[in-house]
Structures are given as C-alpha cells and as structure tokens.
Amino acid sequence: MKQLGDIAGVFAFLSLLTVGGGMAAFPELKTLTVDVHHWVTFPELLHFYSLGQLAPGPNMMMVASIGTVVAGLPGAAVALVAFFLPTGLLTWGVGRLWTHMQTWRWRPAIQTGLGSVSVGLVLAGAIIMARGAVVDALHAAIAAVVFLLLLKTTINPAYPIVASGVVGVLAYWLDGIG
Template sequence: MKQMVGLAGVFAYLSLLTIGGGMAAYPEMKTMTVSIYHWLTADQLVRLYSLGQMAPGPNMMMIAGIGEWVAGPTGALVATLAFFLPTALLTLWVGRVWERLAGWPWRASIQRALNAVSIGLLLAGVVAIAKAAVTGWTGAAIAFSVFAILTATHMNPLPLMALAGVAGAFLFR
C-alpha cells in the first residue's frame, strides 16, 4: 500500500510539470524514480522513456511501465491515473477560466511567459536524457547526425531510427 501511495504522489506531482510535453518532466522524473525512491536505475528509465517515444499513442504512457515495474498491474493503473487525472482536471478548469479572461490585458503576457517556460523545461529534459543515453563519441555522433538531418530536412524520423538501430547493432556490441 505504501508503494501505491508513493506512486500516486510522485506521478500526480510529475503531471503538473508537463508544461510543453512529457520531456519537460523527465529531469524530475529521473530524480524521483532513480535518486529518491530507487525504483529504477538511470539506464532502465532511459530505456522505458525511449520505448514510450517509439510506441504509438501518447509517449508518456511509459509511466505505466514504471508503475508496473514497481507494483505490478495495479501499480501501472495507479501511476497512469495519478499522472493523467490531475492535469486533465486542471486543464478543464483553466480552460474555462481562460475563456472568461479573453479580454484581460495580462492574458497575452502570461501566454508568452508560459511559452518560454515550456521551452526551458523541454531543453532541461533533453539535456537530462542525453546525459544518460548518449555514451561515448559513437553515440554522440549518431545523436548529432540524426539531429542535423531532422533539422535540415524535416524528414520522417522513422527511417533514421531504423538506421540508428542497425548502426547501434554493429557499433555497440
């Protein structure tokens, strides 16, 4: 029962940090799940996060995997509900209030500030996952190459993921 309360508390808290997307919560997720609660290792978290990025549907469904790792199917359900329910209810409430404030002079300023906050949180998440996932010059070269190609061409990332998987099979044995 203590594990369930811990899962619910951690993921309800993390749900409130997802301004700009799930990557925004990654640094704190790492702190909570790896450093404080010791539910996972940093490597396990990166692998679960990577699976969530590649799987169809919302990428943050990977939190169900963490919940399952910690406390089985019930843990998966608790983590998922704790992660999605608070932000769903908060979004519903804020959306209604936001409509009433349509003519409020501070509204545009708040939106611009939240844009900057979401970019900062997203970049912090990218740096945190890169520190754990990119090991050595080979991994850095693959990551930089994929970044450069996607930035220059805006191509579908699926072929690059397949190519990186093949390269990894040969380069990281």
C-alpha cells in the same frame, strides 16, 4: 499498498510539471524514480522513455512501465491515472478560464512567458537525458544526426528512432564479434 500510494504521489506531482510536454518533467522524473525511490536505473529510464517516444499515443504512457516494475499491473494503472488525471483536470479548468478571459490585457504576456518556460523545461530535460544517453562517440554521432534530421527536415521522428536502434544493435553485435 504503500508502493501504490508512493506511485500515485510521485506521478501526480510529475503530472503538474509537464508544462511543455513530458520532457519538461524528465529531470524530476529521473530524480524521483532513480535517485530517491530507486525504482529503476537511469539506463532503464532512458529505455522506457525511448520506447514511449516510439510507441503510438502520448509518449508519457511510459510511466506505466515504471509502475509495472514497482507494483505490477496495479502499479501501471495507478501510474497512468496519477500522471494523466491531474493534468487533464487542470487543463480542462484552465482552458475554460482562458476562454472566459479572452479579452484580458495580460493574456498575451502570460502566453509568451509560458512559452519560454516550456522551452527551458524541455531543454533541461534534454540535457539531463543526454548525460545518460550520450556515453561515447557513436552515441554522440547518432544524437547529432537525429537532431539535424529533425531540425532540417519534416521526417517522421519514428524513422530516426528506429534507424538509431538498428545502428545500436549493429554496433553492439559488431563489438561482440571483435
């Protein structure tokens, strides 16, 4: 039962850090799930996050995977509710307030500031993820190619994710042969 409470506390807290999307919470997600609670390893967390990017729906549905590792199906349910409910309620409340304050003179400045905060949080998450995922020249090349593809084209992100997985499997297979 304590594990379910810990899962609820961790994911409710992380929920409130997702300004700009789930990647914004990734640094703290790594700290809490890998370093503090030791629920998963960093490579496992990266795998769960990657699968969340590939799967349809919100990418942070991957929190269910961590909940499952910790406490089975009840852990998955608690992680999902704890992660999505606080942010959902907060967004609903702030959205109503924001609409009410449509003519407030400080509103544009707050919007601009929150945009900058979101970019910084997402960038911090990307840097922490890169430290664990880009471990050699092949992975650096894959990251660079995917980054450039997504930056310069309108390609669906699922295609480079799947292609990167295929390249990784082939490299692993070829390394095993050699």
